[in-house]
Amino acid sequence: xxxxxxxxxxxxxxxxxxSTPALPHPAxxxxxxxxxxxxxxxxxxxxxxxxxxDLPDDGLTTLVDLLPDARPLAWVxxxxxxxxxxxxxxxxxRGESRFADAxxxxxxxxxRAVVRDDVRxxxxxxxxxxxxxxxxxxxxxxxxxxxxxxxxxxxxxxxxTTLSSGLDAAPTAAxxxxxxxxxxxxxxxxxxxxGAVAYADWPGIVADAVARIQAGDLDKVVLARDVVAKAGxxxxxxxxxxxxxxxxxxxxxxxxxxxxxxxxxxxVRSEKGLVASRVLAGTIRREPGMTDDDALLRAAQxxxxxxxxxxxxxxxxxxASALKPFCTSMNVPEQPFVLHLxxxxxxxxxxxxxxxxxxxxxxxxxxxxxxxxxxAAVCGTPTAxxxxxxxxxxxxxxxRYAGPVGWTGADGDGEWGIxxxxxxxxxxxxxxxxxxxxxxxxxxxxxxxxLAESEAKLVPMxxxxxx
Numbered sequence: 001x002x003x004x005x006x007x008x009x010x011x012x013x014x015x016x017x018x019s020t021p022a023l024p025h026p027a028x029x030x031x032x033x034x035x036x037x038x039x040x041x042x043x044x045x046x047x048x049x050x051x052x053x054d055l056p057d058d059g060l061t062t063l064v065d066l067l068p069d070a071r072p073l074a075w076v077x078x079x080x081x082x083x084x085x086x087x088x089x090x091x092x093x094r095g096e097s098r099f100a101d102a103x104x105x106x107x108x109x110x111x112r113a114v115v116r117d118d119v120r121x122x123x124x125x126x127x128x129x130x131x132x133x134x135x136x137x138x139x140x141x142x143x144x145x146x147x148x149x150x151x152x153x154x155x156x157x158x159x160x161t162t163l164s165s166g167l168d169a170a171p172t173a174a175x176x177x178x179x180x181x182x183x184x185x186x187x188x189x190x191x192x193x194x195g196a197v198a199y200a201d202w203p204g205i206v207a208d209a210v211a212r213i214q215a216g217d218l219d220k221v222v223l224a225r226d227v228v229a230k231a232g233x234x235x236x237x238x239x240x241x242x243x244x245x246x247x248x249x250x251x252x253x254x255x256x257x258x259x260x261x262x263x264x265x266x267x268v269r270s271e272k273g274l275v276a277s278r279v280l281a282g283t284i285r286r287e288p289g290m291t292d293d294d295a296l297l298r299a300a301q302x303x304x305x306x307x308x309x310x311x312x313x314x315x316x317x318x319x320a321s322a323l324k325p326f327c328t329s330m331n332v333p334e335q336p337f338v339l340h341l342x343x344x345x346x347x348x349x350x351x352x353x354x355x356x357x358x359x360x361x362x363x364x365x366x367x368x369x370x371x372x373x374x375x376a377a378v379c380g381t382p383t384a385x386x387x388x389x390x391x392x393x394x395x396x397x398x399x400r401y402a403g404p405v406g407w408t409g410a411d412g413d414g415e416w417g418i419x420x421x422x423x424x425x426x427x428x429x430x431x432x433x434x435x436x437x438x439x440x441x442x443x444x445x446x447x448x449x450x451l452a453e454s455e456a457k458l459v460p461m462x463x464x465x466x467x
Contacts, residue, residue, distance in 0.1 A: 044165040045112040050124040055158035064241045066151055069182045072237050073129045073147050074255040075407050076245055082123045086148030088163040094141035098132055099370035102144045110410055119159040122271055123152045125410045131256040134403040143257045184239050188232025190465050195226030196396030203447035205393050213443045220314045221380035221389050224398055224438035225454055234430035240464040248460055252417045259400050261422025262460055267372055267404055269415045270365035275353045281315035281377045281440055282308030282347030285456040299338040299345055307444040312336050312347040318376035319351050326363050327353035343459040364412035369404040378402040378418055399424055401436040421460045435461045
């Protein structure tokens, strides 16, 4: 379990309070900045207000339509979820303790918060969006962003949450007026180039991994590759979010600190004492124009594939073993189902459990995410050996790709996915973006087939860019 509720921010954290453009602004006007920057233990209390919002549920106005262009935050699925903007507070963490430090910092923020919540649903009250590096050695660590404005929708109920430092004027629902948002812009012409490893060289890395697995060094490793795209115009994250949310509505569309994507894999959801994790491992490509009958045949082929079933079993065991210490009871399906997405089909299992809340400080959703990461679905089996092999042969820094991404609330509940089917917009060059894809490699893997699978997994982000 991660440490909770410290009296001061952990050493090495970088705190930023009210120090970034906080609110959307009308087109042509300068970004508004707050001069209320504070750091360390002298953080001003946050004043948090959640109120019902009359937001049409007619399919014409989606949550992502409400976002401004500056660093939008999003966690949306099937039209529901939360979106946010501005930064009331941001915490950056590094290394092995990145999850624990972020969780502890969030508890410190909550100790100083004054909250009025008139809706009381998951996602109301104070929330923080987060995104964390896959590997502790990455040049990127973890980031937790507390937005100044959050809009959410769940089960037909919409709400708005505003956060201020107590001295600043609180944002109001008037910010939802389209006048506060610049028009969404398309990326223009997009050119691709090889990432850290050339397209032609990546199968050789897979072949190396297969040889090591066949020699008995480990059972499975997940290898990733990246592609660099350069857009003619500065990338507008809202363009990507709109396209992903509309075409991949069964996934969780997310945007946190430059990481944008649509993940089909839920690492963990914690809600009112119940926990759930959707495990995906084992993939087959869905060809463009494939009929429903052809798709069913391909799904049956996937469900019978010994290679894919072996890969999936490793992932399910990994998740179940990590959740077990936190639960009084669990349900682990004996057989996976086939999840159909527009570009691929996956073997999927939903692992559920009842959280043990007998202790003084039950684990937060972020603590659960930390315990589950990295699962066999994104790392391999055994985990430590797979991670060492990734560091040795993958030849790239994944950054926050394949790391936990999602949100946590004041009660510790929240949802964390795995940052898959995603891209990282360059902080220094908004025209540049890295696209990522990964594949589970076992003894029976074919390097060329894994390369083809990685291409299939790049389809969502390429489509979002218009490639």
